[in-house]
Amino acid sequence: MIIATYVKHVPDAEARLAADGGRIAVDDHAYALDGMDEYGVEAAVRLKEAGLADEVVALAIGPARSEAALRTALALGADRAVLLETDDDLDPLAQAGPLAEATRACGAELLLVGGKQADWDSAALGPAVAEALGWPVCDWTTELRLEGREVAAVHDVDDGSEAWSASLPVVVTTQQGLNEPRYPTLPNIMKAKRKPLERRPLTATARVVTLAAALPSRARRGVRLEGDAATVASELARRLRDEAKVL
Amino acid sequence: MILIAIDHAHGAPRRGAFELVSAARGLGSDVAAVVLGGPEAAPVAAALAAFVPSVVHVDDAALDHPSHERRTTALASVAGELGAEVVLLVAGRGGQAVAPRLALRLGGTLLEDVAAVRRDGTAVVAERLAYLSRASLTVRATAAPVVVSVKPGAYPAAAPADAPGSVASRSVAFTAADDAARPGERRSVARGRVALEEADVVVCGGRGLGDAASFERLVVGLADELGAGVASTRAVVDAGWRPYDEQVGQTGKSVAPKLYFALGVSGAVQHLSGMNRSGTVVAVNKDGDAPIFKASDYGIVGDVREVLPALRAALAGLD
Numbered sequence: 322m323i324i325a326t327y328v329k330h331v332p333d334a335e336a337r338l339a340a341d342g343g344r345i346a347v348d349d350h351a352y353a354l355d356g357m358d359e360y361g362v363e364a365a366v367r368l369k370e371a372g373l374a375d376e377v378v379a380l381a382i383g384p385a386r387s388e389a390a391l392r393t394a395l396a397l398g399a400d401r402a403v404l405l406e407t408d409d410d411l412d413p414l415a416q417a418g419p420l421a422e423a424t425r426a427c428g429a430e431l432l433l434v435g436g437k438q439a440d441w442d443s444a445a446l447g448p449a450v451a452e453a454l455g456w457p458v459c460d461w462t463t464e465l466r467l468e469g470r471e472v473a474a475v476h477d478v479d480d481g482s483e484a485w486s487a488s489l490p491v492v493v494t495t496q497q498g499l500n501e502p503r504y505p506t507l508p509n510i511m512k513a514k515r516k517p518l519e520r521r522p523l524t525a526t527a528r529v530v531t532l533a534a535a536l537p538s539r540a541r542r543g544v545r546l547e548g549d550a551a552t553v554a555s556e557l558a559r560r561l562r563d564e565a566k567v568l
Numbered sequence: 569m570i571l572i573a574i575d576h577a578h579g580a581p582r583r584g585a586f587e588l589v590s591a592a593r594g595l596g597s598d599v600a601a602v603v604l605g606g607p608e609a610a611p612v613a614a615a616l617a618a619f620v621p622s623v624v625h626v627d628d629a630a631l632d633h634p635s636h637e638r639r640t641t642a643l644a645s646v647a648g649e650l651g652a653e654v655v656l657l658v659a660g661r662g663g664q665a666v667a668p669r670l671a672l673r674l675g676g677t678l679l680e681d682v683a684a685v686r687r688d689g690t691a692v693v694a695e696r697l698a699y700l701s702r703a704s705l706t707v708r709a710t711a712a713p714v715v716v717s718v719k720p721g722a723y724p725a726a727a728p729a730d731a732p733g734s735v736a737s738r739s740v741a742f743t744a745a746d747d748a749a750r751p752g753e754r755r756s757v758a759r760g761r762v763a764l765e766e767a768d769v770v771v772c773g774g775r776g777l778g779d780a781a782s783f784e785r786l787v788v789g790l791a792d793e794l795g796a797g798v799a800s801t802r803a804v805v806d807a808g809w810r811p812y813d814e815q816v817g818q819t820g821k822s823v824a825p826k827l828y829f830a831l832g833v834s835g836a837v838q839h840l841s842g843m844n845r846s847g848t849v850v851a852v853n854k855d856g857d858a859p860i861f862k863a864s865d866y867g868i869v870g871d872v873r874e875v876l877p878a879l880r881a882a883l884a885g886l887d
């Protein structure tokens with residue numbers, strides 16, 4: 322059984338952003354493998370280590386710099402990598418078709434995708450690629466077991482959690498709680514440089530266009546209340562009622 | 569026409585349903601609601617008829633707690649039959665899983681987790697956050713129909729319409745692919761407290777609470793008094809003090825209550841991204857330089873163990 326795991330190269334949380342002519346500009350050095358995708362890489366590698374998978378293929382869509390995210394995935398244990406290279410800012414629906422095709426091309430029957438992407442703040446790619454593949458999707462997954470061709474999972478739903486099962490092939494979106502991702506070791510980082518990484522040009526048309534971009538900062542009152550606990554507490558209670566009018 | 573997909577629980581629409589009515593009315597007057605589920609959903613459909621001109625009840629017990637695939641198929645069939653130009657869903661977990669599938673199935677576009685949606689001529693344009701909620705983008709869909717998932721709390725709940733609408737029942741045919749996933753047992757975590765996303769007041773505790781018992785006493789205690797939702801940071805969840813479904817932030821829930829208390833919370837970017845749309849923010853932290861103060865309306869530099877009992881007393885003393 323082959324597992325494909327999607328990785329995205331996204332700005333890290335502390336990256337400096339600028340609103341630049343209708344788009345968001347990010348300092349080029351502040352990109353990393355999306356933390357949400359690390360859970361998927363880890364899950365795939367563990368399944369392989371447990372003898373339940375034969376190969377782990379890391380897939381990425383994005384500009385040339387995305388190779389760094391793929392190299393990280395390789396250092397974490399993926400066997401090979403494929404980059405669908407594009408400079409276009411493709412929305413998740415526009416990525417779904419090419420990602421589905423790449424998943425089929427490598428023969429994968431389990432595709433792992435991070436639950437939410439830190440650039441678009443989007444949870445759409447997993448369900449969208451599942452639709453393009455015609456496979457069921459288990460979203461926001463916190464437990465994942467494989468027995469033969471049966472997948473047994475637990476995932477978060479709107480007001481709690483739910484057991485979920487299906488036969489392969491499936492798409493699973495990953496998140497915190499699924500596992501504790503390992504760190505790449507130096508020898509593995511060195512080894513990753515020699516693992517196969519294939520680059521294929523991608524042409525696709527965005528379905529969503531960005532008309533304007535801004536970095537809003539909500540104006541906060543910024544009031545500091547000082548004094549002993551009883552004094553600041555009654556001052557706060559009064560202000561919440563009379564000034565902010567929220568009580 | 570504008571189609572809204574109604575979430576419901578225990579025979580009543582969820583609050584998000586009425587927020588979608590508000591969003592839909594801003595897009596046009598030809599609004600229909602679709603309610604999925606067996607007989608238990610009939611009162612939901614009836615309730616919605618007071619708000620929109622037409623309600624479609626897909627009356628099938630196979631749609632009680634359905635898989636995303638069944639839900640997609642049911643919504644796609646109704647949207648197709650009615651010729652919906654826009655389909656609105658609540659951007660909860662379920663809605664965010666169904667909306668992309670539905671958009672692809674209909675050959676349309678997805679505008680995801682939007683804070684506002686409007687028409688610009690014939691185009692549908694929306695405002696949404698990106699980059700861990702640090703940036704706001706104005707986005708336009710390039711193809712119809714447009715599926716829009718609307719952020720919970722982004723719109724006020726609508727008032728009933730002047731004239732009541734009609735309810736029609738229909739059925740839907742599922743395929744084998746719709747039945748590939750088998751949703752199983754559900755564990756609900758509502759615990760009788762107001763759902764986090766629907767709460768007007770949210771009390772969030774961080775690692776500064778010290779331990780699970782103090783969290784329970786101070787944070788949950790204040791929340792109970794205020795009828796508020798309880799939230800926590802990832803540090804608290806990782807420490808095992810609180811369940812994951814209370815986590816607010818990048819990997820947790822995104823909330824926008826009228827009033828948000830951040831108690832013993834440092835204010836990491838990943839946490840702020842889940843709460844920075846809140847109305848009024850109160851922070852209590854013993855470190856005056858904690859980043860949470862920059863994101864707050866009212867800040868108290870002090871020890872939660874002293875400030876919180878005093879605050880409970882002060883709030884109880886307000887008349």
Ligand SMILES: Cc1cc2nc3c(=O)[nH]c(=O)nc-3n(C[C@H](O)[C@H](O)[C@H](O)COP(=O)(O)OP(=O)(O)OC[C@H]3O[C@@H](n4cnc5c(N)ncnc54)[C@H](O)[C@@H]3O)c2cc1C
Nearest residue numbers: 356774775776801802803817818819820832834839854872
């Ligand atoms: C990929 C990724 C995703 C993440 N997602 C999330 C997320 O969804 N949600 C989230 O919250 N975090 C998330 N994080 C973690 C985030 O970066 C922070 O580590 C976390 O928010 C810190 O939680 P905290 O504020 O409770 O703890 P800390 O940062 O340890 O802060 C504790 C605060 O309490 C104060 N304090 C201590 N004692 C007292 C006292 N007696 N009285 C008053 N104040 C006191 C301290 O001064 C300090 O400011 C994520 C991180 C990553 C890398």
